[in-house]
Amino acid sequence: MSIAPQDGAPAPPPLDTALDPTLSPTPLYPNNRVKRHLSELFRLALPVTIARLGMLIMAVVDTIVVGNYDSAALAYLNIAHAPFTSLMVTGIGLLTGVMVMTSHAKGRDNLMAAGAVWRNAMPYAVLIGIVFTLLTMQSDWLFKITGQPVEITDHAGDLAMILAIGMPAALIYITCAFFLEGLQRPLPGMVLMIAANLVNLVLDYGLVYGAFGLPELGAEGAAWTSSVIRWFMALGLLGYILLMKSHHLYGIRNGFAGWWRGSRDARHLGYAAGASQGMETGAFAAMQLFAGRLGVIAAASYGISMTLLALMFMVALGLASATSVRVGIAYGRRDRPDMALAGWIGLLTTMCVMLALSIPLYLFPDAVAHLFTQDVAVLATTVSVLILMPIIFPTDGGQNAAISALRGAGDKWAPTILHLVSYIFVMIPVGYYLSFILEMGVRGLFWGIAIASLVAVSGLAIRFLIVSSRDIPEHPEQI
Template sequence: MSNMTTPENGMTPDYSPQPLYPHNRVKRHLTELFRLAVPVVIARIGMLIMSVVDTIVVGNYDSAGLAYLNVAHAPFISLLVTGVGLLTGIMIMTSHAVGRRNYLAAGHVWRACLPYAALLGIGLGTISWHMDWLFVLTEQPADIALHAAALGRILALGLPAALIYTACSFFMEGLQRPLPGMVMMLLANVVNLFLDYSLVNGAFGMPELGASGAAWTSTIIRWLMALSMLAYVLMLKNHALYGLRDGFSGWWRNSREARSVGYASGASQGMETMAFAAMQLFAGRLGVVAAASYGITMTILGLMFMFALGLASATSVRVGIAFGRRDRADMALAGWIGLITTMLVMFGLSLPVYFFPGWIANLFSKDAVVIAGTSGLLVLMPIIFPTDGGQNAAINALRGTGEKWAPTMLHMFSYIFVMIPAGYYLAFVQGLGVTGLFWGIAIASLVAVSGLAIRFKIVSARELPAYP
């Protein structure tokens, strides 16, 4: 039976009966967790570096152009993040199939979901194309609204490509093969640096496009990455084992389960993005210094969160494989190791920020008042880093078990009904200012990680359902 065949070299399976001794099982999970997480972390950080390069290149060319690009990116990134969340089911369902050694079923997930990713990208791209109304509604100045809308249309052309790449990348991560995505992202950063500088400034014989050059660079690179990753998947040495070239007939019906998982994840990410957007607006109401300090601190938090994101993705795959194998004890162990490891790593990353806040703040601003404000916020990171990273690991562990809406509801409660009211109350009613906003984030993250961990304990104690 071809779907029970051992994969060829190039894949590192871990589906055999588990070691007898507990310390061996812990060591195995830790080894696999970091083997999967490190390439994902590098790839996610690579995405941030591309944005940083855009900011530096355009900012040095034209400050107005940078303002246009930042405004254009706001709705685009929200739509992209939502789309990525909607595709999370690909990674989960692939890991389940791999866990039960049904490799044809794993390939079937990818074949069913690739057209869905393309259709989703076209739909979200169409929404992004028509964002003029949002800029008018939010009362952006006329010149910003005009130029941001034009840049948004360029970025919209790359949304289908971004989600096609995500579908292929999630499939490879579900197979425990995240290295291709990492390599592709590193190469993309090299190309991005060259194209950004060339198209923004008109260097090396390229047209001088200003901020539009950065937008075109992003779109071009997204399509290069999508086509490259698509070709990589189709050209896998063991493609026949997964049936990767067997066509896409019946894809909507066959993608139902993966889409169902993705709906919950997309809703969760969308609500979290909306909640943090509200906190950004609160910071703006507190004044320029508060908004600047908030923005710098969130940039640092976002960068460090990429480490948690990589560990959380690896956790969902490890839990998903054990779930597919119907090994409840190993599933629970994979989840707890992922959660605890993520929180410890994030706490370790918070220590330099805690002990050297002024030095780190000075990297982002030369304004003494902004540096002082940012330094006061960075000392809270030993609380926020581990709890925020931990809630992401916990929700991914739950996704690995096939949980859909319960973690989404816990997420929504924590960030919509706890963080926003707590942040507002502490910042404005108690007069703590921007510090109150970050205490609101800390409280919400603590509530989230606690609730999700309790939910995982309940789910991992249940008897697992038999194969359908």
């Protein structure tokens, strides 16, 4: 049904599609389109952000509890997290195709295809988890060849062994969360993450300090808590998906036969994303190891500053994930103008939000640093870094939003190449030069991060401009 427009007036969209913009071509009213995208972006991003923040809040709790327990123990835990986090984030990148392909299927209104994405991804996630667990357990050789002090190498190697136990669980949880987010159903992941943080707070304090009748394990207590909580979250979200009322519409219980062949498109997209995430996180791990070479105080200060950066980055990651889904749905229905608008709104909104979040750290660095440690030397170094956050937050968050928009649009290897240039060929050498040659210490490492993030967001924004100007190809239907 349609309504004839008055002379000179634009025709309104058909009534059956005007009621649901996600089912229609791009609406004809630009202001309404912008408002709709902003509304949908924040509606999806809020629970995703809370879930992402929850992942880092657990790390923040670890840092605060262990940092106040013993500064040396905090340094050991931070160094142990370097290889674990690098591999885990690489795994998350390898699974990015789950969210993207699910959003494409949703854009085509093909629920069975969306369910097939999850079923094919689950065995793949378990396989990656096992391989990365074995690699994490061998972290001590990495600490040795990078010149870490013997004291750090011995303690961090033991902690990495404990963290490795939670690796498969982390990737199972991410697979389930990506699937639900691709369907624009992020609330279960958010609720589970809130519950996990409440358990983590009690268990972390109990095992580190020996409270509530638990053994006093120090940094090992925080590592054990992390692994236990990751399994709690994985089994909880897996159970939700298997038992949700609409499981039959998605074919959730149809088995995993042919998963390798069926996961081809998601894997190929994930290969590029995994390589990109791996290089970025590996580069940050290298910076962590540089901090270790500077000594225990530098390693502790770097760990505190990176925890704050990572905590705020989770806000950017929530907005970026929502951007990827919004772009992916528009891509799935082949609506190029709406896809472009979703990407640019996501990028600009993320940068503005991140700039706003950096202001308190810039204005009150001493008060923020005191939350994590009372060590005077660590405090002084940390304060000198926090005043750089208004530069780092918007650029680092913006590059993540831009690359998420590109993934949502099906772009594979170009973003990976841009990440290679920015974080391997810019951040590592610049950070090393500033820290060791110019003797700027930890501050030099963060200037390297700022410069690399600026290069990344600029290159990725230009790439999205190119990609969003192309016609969208037809998608073969899959079940």
